[in-house]
Amino acid sequence: xxxxxxxxxxxxxxxxxxxxxxxxxxxxxxxxxxxxxxxxxxxxxxxxxxxxxxxxxxxxxxxxxxxxxxxxxxxxxxxxxxxxxxxxxxxxxxxxxxxxxxxxxxxxxxxxxxxxxxxxxxxxxxxxxxxxxxxxxxxxxxxxxxxxxxxxxxxxxxxxxxxxxxxxxxxxxxxxxxxxxxxxxxxxxxxxxxxxxxxxxxxxxxxxxxxxxxxxxxxxxxxxxxxxxxxxxxxxxxxxxxxxxxxxxxxxxxxxxxxxxxxxxxxxxxxxxxxxxxxxxxxxxxxxxxxxxxxxxxxxxxxxxxxxxxxxxxxxxxxxxxxxxxxxxxxxxxxxxxxxxxxxxxxxxxxxxxxxxxxxxxxxxxxxxxxxxx
Amino acid sequence: xxxxxxxxxxxxxxxxxxxxxxxxxxxxxxxxxxxxxxxxxxxxxxxxxxxxxxxxxxxxxxxxxxxxxxxxxxxxxxxxxxxxxxxxxxxxxxxxxxxxxxxxxxxxxxxxxxxxxxxxxxxxxxxxxxxxxxxxxxxxxxxxxxxxxxxxxxxxxxxxxxxxxxxxxxxxxxxxxxxxxxxxxxxxxxxxxxxxxxxxxxxxxxxxxxxxxxxxxxxxxxxxxxxxxxxxxxxxxxxxxxxxxxxxxxxxxxxxxxxxxxxxxxxxxxxxxxxxxxxxxxxxxxxxxxxxxxxxxxxxxxxxxxxxxxxxxxxxxxxxxxxxxxxxxxxxxxxxxxxxxxxxxxxxxxxxxxxxxxxxxxxxxxxxxxxxxxxxxxxxxxxxxxxxxxxxxxxxxxxxxxxxxxxxxxxxxxxxxxxxxxxxxxxxxxxxxxxxxxxxxxxxxxxxxxxxxxxxxxxxxxxxxxxxxxxxxxxxxxxxxxxxxxxxxxxxxxxxxxxxxxxxxxxxxxxxxxxxxxxxxxxxxxxxxxxxxxxxxxxxxxxxxxxxxxxxxxxxxxxxxxxxxxxxxxxxxxxxxxxxxxxxxxxxxxxxxxxxxxxxxxxxxxxxxxxxxxxxxxxx
Numbered sequence: 001x002x003x004x005x006x007x008x009x010x011x012x013x014x015x016x017x018x019x020x021x022x023x024x025x026x027x028x029x030x031x032x033x034x035x036x037x038x039x040x041x042x043x044x045x046x047x048x049x050x051x052x053x054x055x056x057x058x059x060x061x062x063x064x065x066x067x068x069x070x071x072x073x074x075x076x077x078x079x080x081x082x083x084x085x086x087x088x089x090x091x092x093x094x095x096x097x098x099x100x101x102x103x104x105x106x107x108x109x110x111x112x113x114x115x116x117x118x119x120x121x122x123x124x125x126x127x128x129x130x131x132x133x134x135x136x137x138x139x140x141x142x143x144x145x146x147x148x149x150x151x152x153x154x155x156x157x158x159x160x161x162x163x164x165x166x167x168x169x170x171x172x173x174x175x176x177x178x179x180x181x182x183x184x185x186x187x188x189x190x191x192x193x194x195x196x197x198x199x200x201x202x203x204x205x206x207x208x209x210x211x212x213x214x215x216x217x218x219x220x221x222x223x224x225x226x227x228x229x230x231x232x233x234x235x236x237x238x239x240x241x242x243x244x245x246x247x248x249x250x251x252x253x254x255x256x257x258x259x260x261x262x263x264x265x266x267x268x269x270x271x272x273x274x275x276x277x278x279x280x281x282x283x284x285x286x287x288x289x290x291x292x293x294x295x296x297x298x299x300x301x302x303x304x305x306x307x308x309x310x311x312x313x314x315x316x317x318x319x320x321x322x323x324x325x326x327x328x329x330x331x332x333x334x335x336x337x338x339x340x341x342x343x344x345x346x347x348x349x350x351x352x353x354x355x356x357x358x359x360x361x362x363x364x365x366x367x368x369x370x371x372x373x374x
Numbered sequence: 375x376x377x378x379x380x381x382x383x384x385x386x387x388x389x390x391x392x393x394x395x396x397x398x399x400x401x402x403x404x405x406x407x408x409x410x411x412x413x414x415x416x417x418x419x420x421x422x423x424x425x426x427x428x429x430x431x432x433x434x435x436x437x438x439x440x441x442x443x444x445x446x447x448x449x450x451x452x453x454x455x456x457x458x459x460x461x462x463x464x465x466x467x468x469x470x471x472x473x474x475x476x477x478x479x480x481x482x483x484x485x486x487x488x489x490x491x492x493x494x495x496x497x498x499x500x501x502x503x504x505x506x507x508x509x510x511x512x513x514x515x516x517x518x519x520x521x522x523x524x525x526x527x528x529x530x531x532x533x534x535x536x537x538x539x540x541x542x543x544x545x546x547x548x549x550x551x552x553x554x555x556x557x558x559x560x561x562x563x564x565x566x567x568x569x570x571x572x573x574x575x576x577x578x579x580x581x582x583x584x585x586x587x588x589x590x591x592x593x594x595x596x597x598x599x600x601x602x603x604x605x606x607x608x609x610x611x612x613x614x615x616x617x618x619x620x621x622x623x624x625x626x627x628x629x630x631x632x633x634x635x636x637x638x639x640x641x642x643x644x645x646x647x648x649x650x651x652x653x654x655x656x657x658x659x660x661x662x663x664x665x666x667x668x669x670x671x672x673x674x675x676x677x678x679x680x681x682x683x684x685x686x687x688x689x690x691x692x693x694x695x696x697x698x699x700x701x702x703x704x705x706x707x708x709x710x711x712x713x714x715x716x717x718x719x720x721x722x723x724x725x726x727x728x729x730x731x732x733x734x735x736x737x738x739x740x741x742x743x744x745x746x747x748x749x750x751x752x753x754x755x756x757x758x759x760x761x762x763x764x765x766x767x768x769x770x771x772x773x774x775x776x777x778x779x780x781x782x783x784x785x786x787x788x789x790x791x792x793x794x795x796x797x798x799x800x801x802x803x804x805x806x807x808x809x810x811x812x813x814x815x816x817x818x819x820x821x822x823x824x825x826x827x828x829x830x831x832x833x834x835x836x837x838x839x840x841x842x843x844x845x846x847x848x849x850x851x852x853x854x855x856x857x858x859x860x861x862x863x864x865x866x867x868x869x870x871x872x873x874x875x876x877x878x879x880x881x882x883x884x885x886x887x888x889x890x891x892x893x894x895x896x897x898x899x900x901x902x903x904x905x906x907x908x909x910x911x912x913x914x915x916x917x918x919x920x921x922x923x924x925x926x927x928x929x930x931x932x933x934x935x936x937x938x939x940x941x942x943x944x945x946x947x948x949x950x951x952x953x954x955x956x957x958x959x960x961x962x963x964x965x966x967x968x969x970x971x972x973x974x975x976x977x978x979x980x981x982x983x984x985x986x987x988x989x990x991x992x993x994x
Contacts, residue, residue, distance in 0.1 A: 025869035032863055035879030071884055073850040076858040083865040090869065113857055 010096060017139035018093045021086040024132060028079065038079050039069040042128045043278065047322045050277050057286035058272045059324055061131070077113065078125075084114040085125055089140045098141035101126060131278040143184050149237040150179035152214055153225030154197040155244070159183070160190050168194060172219065179214070179228070186240045196248040199223040200371055202291075202362075203241060205231065205256035205265055209346040209357070216358040222372065229256075232265055235276065238283040241269060245285050251371045252285055255362075258293030258303075259343040260315035263325070263334075266290045271324045291365050295337035298344045301361070304351055305342040312343060394528045396497060403494045404759070404810035408447065409565070411498060412557030413758065414810075415451055416440075416567050418491035419551055420574065421755055423455035424581065426549065428602060430458035434578075435597075438571065439586040440559060448503055449557045449588065454550035459513035462520050469496050469509050469551065470524040470533025495553060497526050502556035506536050511549040519543035559588050564747075565758045571595060573749055573756035576703040577695055577798055598702050603754075607691035609802060610642040613679040615687070615725025621679075622672050628664040636664040643685045652678050689720030689727040692800045695754065698973065700733050700796065705972050708794065711737030712976075714834035715796075716827045723819035728801035730820070732827035736835050737842075740792040746780065748788070750814075751798040757812055764813035766797040769824035778832030779839040793835065797824055837992070844989045848889055855881045882956050885914030890923070890990035892977040905966040905974050911951060912959040920952035921984035924994055925977060928966060935964040 024040070031038045043049065044064035051062040070076035088107065092098060099107070104126070105119040116122040126137050137143070155171040157180065171180040183190065202224050204210045210228040213219070219226050227241060245252050254269055256262035267273070270288035272280025298305055308316070316334050319325045325334065337343070349357045366372045396403060404414040420436055427434035437454045460468055471493055496507040512519035523536035560566045571585050575595035582597040611620075630636035637649035644652070653660050656674045658667070667675070695703075697715035704713050715733035722728070750757040750766045761767050767788070775782045775789035782789040805815040814820065859877055867874050888911065895906040913919045925947045932942065937960075939950040949962055966974055979991035 022869060025866045028862065029866040029870055029872060029875065032866070032875040032877065032880060035883070037880055037883050038859075038862055070854060070859060070862065070880075073854055073858070076854045076862070080858055080862050080865065083862060083869065087865065087869050113861055 010093060011139075013135065013139040014093045014141065017133055017135040018090050020133035020135060021090060021129065021140075024129075025083055025086055028083065037070050039067050039075070040079055040082060040132070041065045041067050043131050045127075045274060045277070047274055047318070047324075050272075050274060050323060052323070053281065056281040056284075058280035058284040059277055060272065060280050061277045080114045081108075081111075081116065081121075081125055082129070084108070084111045085122075085129065089129075089142070092141045098143060101137075101142055101144055104142060127275065127278075134278070136279060136282070138185065138187070144234060144236070145184075149182045149230045149234060149240075150210065150228040151182060151225065151240075152179035153201075153219045154223070155225050156194040156196075158192045158194050171225070177214070179226075182236055182240050184234075184236045186236050186243060191240075191243075193244060193247045196225070196244070196250070197223070198225045198248070198250060200250055200366075201225045201227060201241065201244060201248075201252045203227045203229050203233075203252065203254050203269060203288075204346075205229050205254075205262055206346055209255065212347075212354070212357060213362075216355060218358045218362065221358070222362070222366075229254075229265060229269070232273075233269060235279075235283060238269055238285075241288075242283060242285045245287065251369075252288045253291040253366070253369065253371065254288055255291045255346065256293065257343070257345045258295060258298055258337075259308075260312055260319055260334075260337075262293075263290075263319060263330075264315075267322075267324045289369060291369065292361075293344050293346060293348075295333045295340060295342075298337075298340060298342055301349070301352075303344040303348040305344045305348065308337070308341045308343055313338065313341075396494065400498065400501070402809045403498075404812065405494070405498050408556055408558040409560060409563075410759070411502075411555060412440075412449065412451075412559060413565060413567055413570055415495045415498065415553065415555055415557070416453070417570055417755070418495050419451070419453035420571075420583075422492045423453060423457055423549070424574075424578065424754075426457035427455055428605065431602060431605075432457060433580055433582075433597065433600065433602060435582040435584075437584050437586075438567075440567065440588050441586075442588050443554065447556050447558075448554055449559060450552060450554050451557075452550065452552045454545075454548060456545065456548045459511045459517075459547045459549055461513060465509055465511055465520065465522055466524050466533035466535045469493055469507055470526045470535075471531055492551070493526065495551075495555075496524060497528070499553035499555045500525050503554045505554045508552040509549070510541065510543060510551075512543050512545065512547050515546050517547075561587075568593065570756050570758055572707055573751070573758075574754075576707050576749065576796070577700065577751050577754050577756070579695075579699050579703040579706070595707070598706055599699060603693045603695065606693040606800075606802075607688075609688060609691045609727075610640060612643055612687040612722075612725030613641055613682070613684055614722075615803065616641075616676075616679065618672070618676050621676055622669075625664045625667055625672065631663055632660065633658055633662045633664055633667075634660045642687055648682075648684070652682065655682075684725075686722045687725055687727050689722070689729070691802060692720050692727055692729045694720075694729050694731055694800050695798060697731065697733070700731060700798070702970075702972055704733055704735055704794075704796065708735055708740075709738045710735040710740055710794070712835070712838045714831050714838075716830050718823055718827050721819055721823055723805075723817050726801060726803045726805075728799055728804070728820060728823075730823040730827050731796075731798040731800070732824065732831055733796040734793055734828070734831040734835055735796075736791075736793045736838060738792070740794060742792040743790065745788045745790040746793045746795055749794065749796040751796070752804045752806070752811070752814060753800055754798070755811075757814075759810075760807070760813040763807060765816045765820050766799070766814060766824055768816055769797070769821045770795060770828060772821070773825060773828055773832065775832065778829075778836045780832075780835070795828065795831075797828070799824075841990070848887065848989050851885050851887070854884055859884070878957060879916075882914055882916050886916075887914050887987040887989055888912070888919055888984060889914060890979055890981070890988065892979055892990065894975060894977065896971045903968055903970065905969050905971075906963065907966065907974075907977055908961055908963040909977065909979060910959055910961050911954060913952075913954040913956055915986055916956050917986075918953040918955050919984060920950075920954075922982045922994075923949045923951050923962065923991070924980040924982070925964075926980075927964070928969065928974065931967045931969065933965050933967060937962065 028038045043061040044066045049062045049064040050059045053060045068075040068078045070079055101123050102119060105116055105122040108116045108122060126142055130137055151171050153171055158166050158168045160166050207228060210226060213226055218224060254266045256265055270286055272284035276283060316338055319334055349361055405411040416438060423436050424434050435456045439452045441450045443450060469492060499505060499507055506523040506525045508523055510521045518540045521541045522538045525534040525536060527534050571583055575583055579598040580602055583595040585593045624640055628636050630639060633653055634649045637644045638646055655678050658671055694717050697717045700715040701713050713735040718730045720727050720729040748767060750764055771787050774785040776785055780789035780791040780793060799814060805817050807813045807815045863874050863877060890911050892909045897904050926945055927947055929945045935947055941948050954960055980994040981988060981991045982994045
């Protein structure tokens with residue numbers, strides 16, 4: 001279940017995380033000794049509690065905290081789960097093992113009163129611990145499932161493989177049609193960028209559009225590195241993009257469907273996600289620009305569309321009060337969409353033929369954004 | 375040839391007998407379709423039996439059987455009672471003549487008010503299958519039992535006896551009717567024979583009904599009280615309740631020779647002085663013979679009746695079911711957690727006495743998402759049709775149920791939630807909307823009374839729900855202090871390698887409540903019935919508690935109150951409790967003698983001089 005060999009060494013980060021986790025248990029024990037009802041404080045994780053971090057230009061948690069108190073059953077159970085999780089992580093670090101978030105969820109089956117009802121709950125608790133300790137879950141020896149987001153483009157990478165050997169390869173010439181799979185750990189010690197021969201990075205929401213651009217050879221004709229976001233991108237994908245962007249310093253554009261959920265994908269890449277705002281400076285790339293599909297595109301290109309559902313409308317309205325979308329441009333587009341009551345997918349561009357997106361749409365948009373010259 | 379057309383018409387105009395009329399308009403009596411006809415037939419026969427038994431002071435035992443015939447549309451219906459039986463020469467008339475019965479001119483609360491019921495079933499059977507009704511009746515042990523085949527001559531509304539024999543019958547007395555009718559039998563339907571019988575059993579807890587359905591399955595609805603309801607009294611009409619036509623008939627058939635005696639003897643609440651005043655106003659001589667009044671005079675008299683004030687009619691003529699008995703009936707047939715029933719004082723509308731009773735049951739196995747089921751009754755008879763057109767339903771719809779803890783769209787209409795509502799109207803003349811007596815008309819006085827009764831029930835439901843919410847909170851807190859907190863202590867100690875901290879202080883801080891928990895134990899020793907009530911008071915706060923506790927109890931049946939420091943005043947036991955130290959508890963209690971198991975099933979506890987959160991009791 002747990003893999004012992006892979007990360008057998010205990011890093012400074014691991015040791016620090018372990019010490020900080022034990023401090024949480026100590027605090028709770030102390031509260032009990034002082035005849036106080038045990039409690040834990042965690043930053044409130046709502047859109048009302050994210051503020052712009054001026055240094056990094058990303059959105060981070062503000063000062064609102066949520067107190068989980070053993071006064072009520074939910075709070076008491078949460079505190080107990082924290083203790084069990086702390087104990088589990090501490091033991092893992094001690095024995096030099098690691099586990100996936102899913103494995104931890106299954107291990108909690110044996111925790112009786114502290115067992116998690118769903119994996120969402122255990123994932124969220126791991127994030128809580130990150131926020132409290134200011135360590136990353138990698139320090140806890142917890143990792144997500146491989147999510148298989150892909151990259152294609154003229155980019156040379158050096159990656160340390162399972163056997164500890166460093167392998168160097170090019171993401172255009174040395175990979176198959178499906179591209180290079182982004183691993184869950186994309187930190188310096190695991191992955192280094194050797195050379196980038198491209199003028200831009202295009203991050204794409206859907207696999208269908210990613211494959212279309214690959215088939216049409218857009219990476220070569222326009223010297224682009226294509227990254228498949230695979231829906232709401234995993235942490236490692238966002239971290240990969242962030243590192244690639246700061247290494248190469250070439251423009252980064254985000255290409256998604258034209259609906260409120262896709263705008264949130266853009267926001268999580270550019271500004272940081274509400275769920276992971278505690279590590280936004282590691283994950284978010286504030287220089288990212290949104291390419292489309294915009295509500296204006298739906299009108300200008302007369303794209304095939306669907307009517308907004310009630311949930312879509314609510315999501316758009318919620319974005320109007322989300323500080324990450326507070327710019328005039330975003331507010332105008334969102335309001336336009338609420339007026340249109342329409343949404344379109346990326347692949348709706350196929351209305352004008354399979355080459356339209358690479359021959360016409362992207363070049364036009366990139367010119368408007370002054371990323372390529374006309 | 376210029377014969378006036380009216381003369382041509384006159385040739386085809388002839389008197390239509392009442393039977394003929396009903397034969398052609400059977401929906402008026404409720405026989406609209408085969409399903410309804412089946413139900414109405416059962417209902418009329420059972421109502422008839424119940425009325426007969428009660429009039430004779432016999433606890434009714436009714437047997438109902440529906441069986442299939444070779445023809446899938448036809449069923450045989452048999453209803454047998456243990457009533458007083460019918461004397462031989464009346465049998466044919468009772469079953470074979472419409473509008474025949476002893477009740478038609480009496481003003482009294484009874485199930486069938488117009489004597490139209492059972493003969494209509496005979497008529498329906500005759501019209502749909504051509505078969506006569508078979509009536510068996512015996513009036514006592516030493517009397518012969520007669521069995522007759524009866525039909526109605528629809529031309530002259532006269533009974534026809536087809537056969538007549540003396541038979542052996544192994545019942546001491548009673549009446550049995552068998553008819554074959556075109557009908558349809560539904561198993562699971564709101565308006566089914568089963569539902570009707572079950573509902574009847576709920577509001578008639580003194581009745582034993584056994585029902586054998588077409589599949590041969592026997593359903594028993596047992597008697598829960600061995601006492602007959604008090605018989606309803608006959609009263610004379612009240613001047614406000616009389617209709618013009620009836621007044622005309624009363625004058626015409628009066629045995630009084632003078633108007634003064636007519637008014638004082640044939641009406642209630644008209645004194646000799648009142649009579650003189652009426653006649654003076656109407657300019658009618660006091661000595662005038664009632665038969666001699668002309669139409670104008672009758673109209674004037676009628677108008678004066680309505681203008682003048684009279685004392686309300688007596689209301690002791692009504693026979694309510696009683697809130698305790700309704701509760702017994704409900705609890706017997708429906709599994710629920712909570713029931714509250716109300717019997718209002720009698721009231722009067724337009725000179726007619728009426729009385730409203732209502733009940734709500736809540737929780738248990740009742741489905742939470744559906745609109746609540748409504749059980750409507752008039753004079754102990756379930757009303758199964760035209761729910762939407764009935765005053766009882768309208769009164770329910772007018773109430774905003776949300777403050778009482780039921781869901782209701784827009785605060786109007788039939789509420790939804792795990793509840794069932796029962797409404798009963800007892801009256802000497804329930805104002806039905808039609809002859810088939812399926813719904814009560816919107817009379818303001820009735821709407822208001824039903825509303826008041828239901829709101830009282832609603833308040834009780836709400837306090838029951840509140841209690842439940844609070845108890846849930848307590849049980850959550852128990853699970854924190856019993857299961858979670860010790861684990862938190864153990865796990866945190868284990869991680870940092872220190873000894874377990876003591877938890878008493880934290881436990882009282884988490885609970886911070888005084889819990890009053892009451893329990894009821896019922897047992898019997900020979901003839902004696904004991905209901906033992908215990909009340910446990912637990913102090914989960916950080917301060918000692920000293921306060922007073924009160925419990926409402928039935929008067930005169932209490933013994934063994936403990937502990938000592940208490941006093942009993944009227945229907946209230948009062949205790950001096952405490953001081954109870956933090957984390958300690960005390961027990962109080964008493965025993966009730968003579969009540970049945972379901973009679974006392976909810977302990978009403980109140981407190982005073984107690985601060986902080988209290989669960990399980992209300993402040994006095």
